[in-house]
Amino acid sequence: MPVPRRVLRSDDPAAAALLDGGWKVIARSWGAGLRSSSIDVSRTAAATVVGGIDVRELTPDDVVAALALDAATLDDYPGDIATAHTPLTARTATPRPERRAWGAFAGTELLAMTYVDVAGEAANRALGYELDEEWWTLAAPRRPGDGSDEPA
Numbered sequence: 001m002p003v004p005r006r007v008l009r010s011d012d013p014a015a016a017a018l019l020d021g022g023w024k025v026i027a028r029s030w031g032a033g034l035r036s037s038s039i040d041v042s043r044t045a046a047a048t049v050v051g052g053i054d055v056r057e058l059t060p061d062d063v064v065a066a067l068a069l070d071a072a073t074l075d076d077y078p079g080d081i082a083t084a085h086t087p088l089t090a091r092t093a094t095p096r097p098e099r100r101a102w103g104a105f106a107g108t109e110l111l112a113m114t115y116v117d118v119a120g121e122a123a124n125r126a127l128g129y130e131l132d133e134e135w136w137t138l139a140a141p142r143r144p145g146d147g148s149d150e151p152a
Contacts, residue, residue: 003139005080010134022141027080030134058101058113065110066093066103080137 005026008015019025058066070088077085086092095101095115103113116122 003142005140006138008136008138010136015136015138018138018140023138024141025136026139027078027083027137028134029083052106053111054105055102056105058095058103060094062095062101062103062110063090063093065108066101066113069110069113083137 006014006018006023008018010028067088067090070093074085074087077083092099093101099115099117101113101115104111
């Protein structure tokens with residue numbers, strides 16, 4: 001039988017009560033907001049080179065590299081309710097005016113990337129986003145003999 005799970009904000013009193021009752025945080029995610037007064041314009045340049053790493057805005061020509069990097073890092077996501085990652089597709093990996101993207105390259109190799117949905121709720125602390133909520137996936141403690149193979 002799977003271990004019961006709950007997803008709650010970290011500041012929810014119910015989360016504190018569950019932790020006190022032996023539940024464990026097994027995954028985290030967060031939300032953020034951007035205040036225009038906190039934008040660091042120097043970090044929004046279209047291209048810059050730092051320590052041999054070229055940081056620039058991605059183009060449709062970078063989709064193959066973005067898909068490869070996404071596929072190579074799928075196992076890095078905790079993958080639970082609050083932190084699941086839907087793999088990129090050719091459509092979601094293609095930058096467009098309403099979905100811009102930046103990448104860090106060592107030569108022609110894409111090392112890191114970030115996508116910002118201009119009309120939506122994209123979160124990128126380096127551009128001035130401020131954490132305003134954190135969500136936890138909590139798992140109940142295992143009871144001896146419950147047959148669960150899930151970690152507590």
